[in-house]
Amino acid sequence: MQILRMVLMVTVGFVLAACGADGEPIQPTMSANIGVGSSGTHVGGGVGLRSGGFGVYLGL
Structure with missing residues (x-):
């Protein structure tokens, strides 16, 4: 539970930092995929x- 809270706080921090409070806003990116294979489907x-040269990506 502690790890989940920490990840959530870091994510909120990145979102707030990207809102453009000090400069131009940063456009977030999103990706989604669906796969079908012999073991079933996955999302x-x-x-x-x-x-710039810095990027953060959270995926499932």
Whole structure:
């Protein structure tokens, strides 16, 4: 439970930092995929932020 809270706090921090409070806002990116194979189907996706050479991506 502690890890989940920490991840949530870091994510909120990145979102707040990307809101453009000090400069231009950063456009978030999003990806989603659906795969079908012999073991069944799976769904995945994620969100990310990129500013210059720095990027953060959270995916499932």
